[in-house]
Amino acid sequence: MSSPVSTALLTDQYELTMLAAALADGTAQRLCTFEVFARRLPDGRRYGVVAGTGRLLDALSRFRFGDAELAIVAPLLNQQTVDWLRDYRFSGDIDGYREGELYFPGSPILSVRGTFAECVLLETLVLSVLNHDSAIASAAARMVAAADGRPLIEMGTRRTHELAAPACSRAAYLAGFATTSNLAAAREFGIPSAGTSAHAYTLVHTDRDGRPDEASAFRGQLDVLGIGTTLLVDTYDITAGVENAIAVAGTELGAVRIDSGDLGVLARQVRGQLDELGAPQTKIVLSGDLDEYAIAALRAEPVDAYGVGTSVVTGSGAPTAGMVYKLVEVDGMPVAKRSSHKESRGGAKRALRRYRGSGTMTEEVVYPADAAPPAGEPGTHARELGIPLVRAGAAVPEVPGLAQARELVAAGHATLPWEGLKLSHGEPAIPTTFVDPAAVRLAGTRPTTQ
Numbered sequence: 001m002s003s004p005v006s007t008a009l010l011t012d013q014y015e016l017t018m019l020a021a022a023l024a025d026g027t028a029q030r031l032c033t034f035e036v037f038a039r040r041l042p043d044g045r046r047y048g049v050v051a052g053t054g055r056l057l058d059a060l061s062r063f064r065f066g067d068a069e070l071a072i073v074a075p076l077l078n079q080q081t082v083d084w085l086r087d088y089r090f091s092g093d094i095d096g097y098r099e100g101e102l103y104f105p106g107s108p109i110l111s112v113r114g115t116f117a118e119c120v121l122l123e124t125l126v127l128s129v130l131n132h133d134s135a136i137a138s139a140a141a142r143m144v145a146a147a148d149g150r151p152l153i154e155m156g157t158r159r160t161h162e163l164a165a166p167a168c169s170r171a172a173y174l175a176g177f178a179t180t181s182n183l184a185a186a187r188e189f190g191i192p193s194a195g196t197s198a199h200a201y202t203l204v205h206t207d208r209d210g211r212p213d214e215a216s217a218f219r220g221q222l223d224v225l226g227i228g229t230t231l232l233v234d235t236y237d238i239t240a241g242v243e244n245a246i247a248v249a250g251t252e253l254g255a256v257r258i259d260s261g262d263l264g265v266l267a268r269q270v271r272g273q274l275d276e277l278g279a280p281q282t283k284i285v286l287s288g289d290l291d292e293y294a295i296a297a298l299r300a301e302p303v304d305a306y307g308v309g310t311s312v313v314t315g316s317g318a319p320t321a322g323m324v325y326k327l328v329e330v331d332g333m334p335v336a337k338r339s340s341h342k343e344s345r346g347g348a349k350r351a352l353r354r355y356r357g358s359g360t361m362t363e364e365v366v367y368p369a370d371a372a373p374p375a376g377e378p379g380t381h382a383r384e385l386g387i388p389l390v391r392a393g394a395a396v397p398e399v400p401g402l403a404q405a406r407e408l409v410a411a412g413h414a415t416l417p418w419e420g421l422k423l424s425h426g427e428p429a430i431p432t433t434f435v436d437p438a439a440v441r442l443a444g445t446r447p448t449t450q
Contacts, residue, residue: 007059008069008088011124016073019117020081028117033329033348036096036110036126038103042135042318046420046429049141049409050109051171052133053099054402057395059125060090090118094390097351100174100405101385102412103134104364106432108349109323111369111386116330123325131320132164136171139292139316141409143308144176145421146296151178151305153194155287156313168313174405177312178305189402196257197221202235212236218248228254230285233270234261242270246277255283255304263288264301271302291316292423334437347437352382353430361415367435374435 022028041048065073065085074082092114103109110126112119143152154172157165169185179194180186186193197217205217218231227249233241233256245256256274258266263286274282286298287307295306311317326344327335334346348369354362357379365382367374376382388396400408413421420429 004062006064006066006069007062007125008065008085009072010059010128011121013076015121015123016077016081016085018120019084020077022117022120023080023084024078028115030116031331032114032116032119032327034112034119034123034325035108035328035344035349036112036130036323036325037106037108038321038323040105040322041428042138042315042320042322044423044425045138045142045318046422046426047138047141047412047416048103048134048321049137049175049412050097050099050101050103050130050134051137051174051405052129052167053096053389053399054405055133055167055170056126056129057389057399059129060122060390061395063090063122063125064088084117088118088121089393090114090122090390091393092118092390093388093392095350095386096389097385098387098400098405098408099402100137100400100408100412102409102416102429104428104430104432106345106366106434107364108351108366108386110389111348112325113348116327120327127323127325131323133167133171133174134321134323135315135318136168136312137175137409138321139314139318140172140175140177140308140312141413142292142316142423143290143295143306143312144409145413146292146299146423147306148299150303153177153179153181153285153287153305153307154309154312155181155195155307156309156311157182159310160313165313170402172308172312174402175409176406177308196225196230197232199232199235199259202232214241215244215248218245222249227252230255230257230283232257232259234258234266238266238270239273242273242277246274246279246282251277251279251282253279253282255285257285257287257307259286259288259307261288263290263294263303264298267298267301267303296423345434351385353385354380354382355415356380359415360417361430362417363430364432365435366432368437371435371437 065088094112096110154169154177160168165182166185166188169180169182170189173191179192181195185191202217205213207213231245233245267284283304285305286303290306290308291311328346329348336346337344349366350369351366352373353364354376389399416429
């Protein structure tokens, strides 16, 4: 059996040069806490979705410097650092938000604790996974909300990097998409796959005189995939395409797909035509440059499912979630960055989310990790957001998986205030309140959450 592929080189060189300097000056073994958070949400977003945690934990388990990796970095480093990397294993602890949890500006999405040396090496790995997957999931979640219960097919593989495509599929599925066209994602993550045919299959069917033979294309697809398949009816004339589809398949045809044109107008036209032809159960699938805004605009149309490509794999215009990885505590004492517009808040932190009695979320409260959860108002309740993910370098077995993450996204949507689901520009759906560590110490009490 081959060894797992190392992830150690999925990093930036400055992490190794910082390590070398820290080993030389004695700071490498100082106990530190790093936190991951987003200072703000991407423009126009009211909430974000945490995604990539499962992939990150897998990547962390393979963050090892073998001979091949050391051969790359050795010319850049002194022998002390190379020897240290040869034996590197992360041995610290990680807490974080559950995958599928909603997040807001300042949410302490991940907390990494250990020596400076072992934690600083993980910055790029952590951020590259969480920023990518959370951006995809956040965009996909908005599309799921806009679809209002209609299934979505992720079909963006051809619009992104081939190695990134399975991660995109996973993040979209986590956010509520029903299926993916990407077979690598189906293999790796167990995501249901879907796919039928493209225009090329219809175009290759011509008669002896070179004239289009759409009916033969439909017949060939039905022979292989059965009556429940989806026929692409807009290669030539949509009206004729629908007529050919029902003539060949009969009125029990599973679905037709429209991939271009004025989709709302065409959906109404095709629905009427299918009903007239005696195929009221045949569904309509729309695809073609859809995003959350287009899906929302089609909500009133007779559409049964959507296929989404470019906009989901590019995060619908927000290709990164804007998360950062900052040192917040050294040997138990808070440290903070004060650069203009890039400030950080010192000290390790935890967070809880408050809800009205009705179940609607109202506030995210971030408070010192060594303090008790602050009390809420009467009639409200709260829940802690962070859970253990890694202990002594090993992933916690009880970390929720992909199925639980899907459920958590859906539950989060259900508890957002109504304005949080709006697609227009505006403030985050709920505010983030930071408890002043000094105030906690001065109070001398440890309030409890109601």
